[in-house]
Amino acid sequence: MENPYIVEPAAITSIRQETDETKTYTLKFVERERTLQFTPGQFNMISLLGVGEGAFSITSSPLQKDDFEHTIRLVGNLTRAIDRLAQGDIVGVRGPYGTGWPIDSAKGKDIFIIAGGVGLAPLRGLINLIIERRNDFGVVEIMYGSRKPDELVFTSEYDKWRAAPNISLFLTVDEVPEGFEWTHGRGVVTNLLGLSKIDPANALAFVCGPEIMMRFVARSLTIRGLAEENIFVSLERRMECGMAKCGRCMLGRAYICTDGPVFSYPEVRSLPQNLLAASF
Amino acid sequence: MVKSTPRALKLENLNILIDAVSQKYRTYGPVAKDGENAWEEVKADGELSLGCAATMLPAKHILQPVRLDLYSFKSSGGFQIEEPGFDEKIALFGVSPCDVNAILALDRVFGGRFVDPYYWQRRENALIVASNCTESAEESFCTSWDTGPELYSDYDLLITELADGYLLEVGSQRGKVVVNGLNLPGATQEDLKEKASRLDAARAATKKRLPVPPDDLHQLFEERYDHPIWVPNAEVCFSCGNCTFSCPTCFCFDIRDEVKPSRKEGVRNLEWDSCQLLEFAEVAHHANFRRLRIDRFKHRTIHKLSWMKQQYGLTGCVGCGRCVRWCPSWPVRRGRITSLADPVEIIADMLEPPEKVEGVERPGGVIV
Structure with a gap:
């Protein structure tokens, strides 16, 4: 039986500082060639194993096929741990979930x-x-x-x-x-x-x-x-x-x-x- | 739902069946424990306490354990995930009709577009030995929902207590495999008649009823969402979560990571949670989408009685009466001491004309 709770590893390929508290992370799946099919407005669950998991909207355009982006503001435990990540670090991703903009x-x-x-x-x-x-x-x-x-x-x-x-x-x-x-x-x-x-x-x-x-x-x-x-x-x-x-x-x-x-x-x-x- | 064609047998005592079931399945049933009944593993000579929603907790925690490991992980640069195996075959022995109906609701929650493998691998292999209720507990109101005291389908085996033994009905191929070889005699017309009359008696003994037809509840809660009676009710709620933990259809959970001190390996686990607890909807900076007790109280009540039907097509209340029994708050309503969580009393509250509710000048949400 397929397990939808399992996260897939994705590497941070670049980080852009948006504000003091907010960064945009570009992510790319590590283990296989996979394009994230999504509609703007949908979200992924992003994990740092050992810290936790949270819902974050996908902020790139769906026409950007090679990778995808998330823009995350430092507000709590998980986002503080994400804030400390660097290029090359690995996060867990599952998704996309939810409805997008019509x-x-x-x-x-x-x-x-x-x-x-x-x-x-x-x-x-x-x-x-x-x-x-x-x-x-x-x-x-x-x-x-x-x-x-x-x-x-x-x-x-x-x-x-x-x-x-x-x-x-x-x-x-x-x-x-x-x-x-x-x-x-x-x-x-x-x-x-x-x-x-x-x-x-x-x-x-x-x-x-x-x-x-x-x-x-x-x-x-x-x-x-x-x-x-x-x-x-x-x-x-x-x-x-x-x-x-x-x-x-x-x-x-x-x-x-x-x-x-x-x-x-x-x-x-x-x-x-x-x-x-x-x-x- | 296909109505199964029952093959009715006569059973002298339950040990014969427990024995046969536990040869093939890890068998759980309602067993006396610490002055209450609990779902525990039953051995062939174990003493079952069958009866109307007899256990403090419903059988849901056998299918969806209070706490389970989703997977273990190791991280070093990337990460490796190891899923636990699922090979256990379990039997639920002596499930009351209301609880079988609750399992059907959980099936929809954990099924659907995203199938939850942790629930379904247990559920798929589980043998349901249901037990019709020949007596009725004071708190139960299953007849209002048609979720008891008799079960008509969705069982593998179904037992009904008779004066001189048990009627055993076979509802599936899986159930048939268990009883094949037991050489049980077929039930007589008298046995079937006795079943019918005992269940009629149980129906008649179920005095507690919803004051409105279930189909009217949606409109009632919609129209009276801001009824002033919610305020005094919420003020005497302890926000303890008993109503949800003891509810056979409640399913909410939390996911947490536990790590070893090295922080390089750990387990992601799933644990029951309750919408009645303050932290349930809390997010960063202690922002809380359901900070007020009245919002949590309304959420649990209306979700059980109306929203769950809209979400899954099946009732979120099966009338088992556990929330009635285990709620620690017993205010006086309509001149009687009542359980705060009691759905029947809450619906009766809703039917009170809003203008007649006195002494509600408080803003209705001060209690966190």
């Missing part, structure tokens, strides 16, 4: 990509996929906020994103340190929606960030005329298995690991115990 239904449409903090991670592969398949999609507006300018992730790619046709990148931060030169927005990410030129009637929105931020983004988008069912959000919960067995990520009747992490906004609104819930 890319097929976005074809021919304009797209809002709205993220907060490290919530840009599950959207970065999507952005790069859109750039690689630019003609499949309409106008794209990326609206990204973080607490401070030095907490923005994927900054090395912003020029490439801006240079792609019909893609705009709007940035905002909550606070700017004294003496720091900052020419973008200040305040919450919903402020950026005022700059949008997208017609909400023919658009989809892909949103990821803290739940409270997604709640207000979804509300602002619906006020602008975007249909609720055209808004998609990505949720997170603690997970042990990624396979709807351990029960940990359950949100009402939904498993974040297999029914999500990408959900349509009406789906999330119908679930309890989250900040987007209708009864909240």
Whole structure:
């Protein structure tokens, strides 16, 4: 019987420092030629045997076949141990798991990509996929906020994103340190929606960030005329298995690991115990 | 589900069958232990305590042990993984109908798109010797779910206690192999009649019932998710997890690594966990997606009574009554001392008009 709990060794082939606390790791399977088939928005379970295992979204584009990337912020025991790894070190990987962003239904449409903090991670592969398949999609507006300018992730790619046709990148931060030169927005990410030129009637929105931020983004988008069912959000919960067995990520009747992490906004609104819930 | 054609036999005493089963299987059954009954290995002369959900813990821990090794690992640069073998053939002897129904629910949890080999290799080879309930415990309400006192299918062998022995019904080829060669006499029409009348009596003795049809529960919990009665209930919950550990359909677990001091080798193991415990949904920085006791209390209750049916198509409550019995909190409701975890009482709470619940001015979530 095949054992889906077994992890496969993957080597870290490069590490890029995104912020003080966040790094992007490029991984390649060690033992066999294997291309990870996935949709942006899906995640892998990554293990450091002896430390633990956690769920991390895949941040590279699925068109990047030779290897894949994860962007990981140092927040706890496992991520601290991951933070200490170097190029050439081996991690265990199983996956991909979960639902991805509904890319097929976005074809021919304009797209809002709205993220907060490290919530840009599950959207970065999507952005790069859109750039690689630019003609499949309409106008794209990326609206990204973080607490401070030095907490923005994927900054090395912003020029490439801006240079792609019909893609705009709007940035905002909550606070700017004294003496720091900052020419973008200040305040919450919903402020950026005022700059949008997208017609909400023919658009989809892909949103990821803290739940409270997604709640207000979804509300602002619906006020602008975007249909609720055209808004998609990505949720997170603690997970042990990624396979709807351990029960940990359950949100009402939904498993974040297999029914999500990408959900349509009406789906999330119908679930309890989250900040987007209708009864909240 | 295919209804099996029973081949009915008459059994003088259980030792004959325990003997036959334990020749081929490592046999577990409800055995008296420390003043309670527990699932333990049964020898041919062992004394079984059959009866209505007789054991403190259900048989699930034989199929999904409280703690099991997923694999051992060695790391030196890369890593090597060694999986444990699974070659044990086990028999569950004397499983009550509610617990067989609970196993069917676990089958769906550990099956599906990702098949859990640890559960299934045990389950696939397991012999289910079920035992119909000819008496009813006070806490049980299986008749409301149609999960007892009689089992109609999904057994290898099924026993029913009669005045002068046992009726033994064969439900599968695997069961047939066990009883072949025992030269048991066929059951008579009288035996079958006696079975029917004993089970009718057990049904009649099951007084405890859900106050609404099971199909209405989904709507009830949906509409009354914010019912004020959750607040006083959650305030007297100890968050101990007894209701979940004793539940035959609860399946949640944790995965942990244990390492030797060298940190070069260790074991990744799986251990039961409970959504009622504070740490269950905790993540880094002590953020907790279910910090409030009321959220944990609601989650367990509604998952058992409604969400599990939506997820797996089978009820998450089989009416065994273990949570009723093992809940340590017994508040007064409707003028009676009741078990806090009791699904029947909780549903009755939900049916109270929300505006009639008094004294709930607290925000409903202060207790962690």
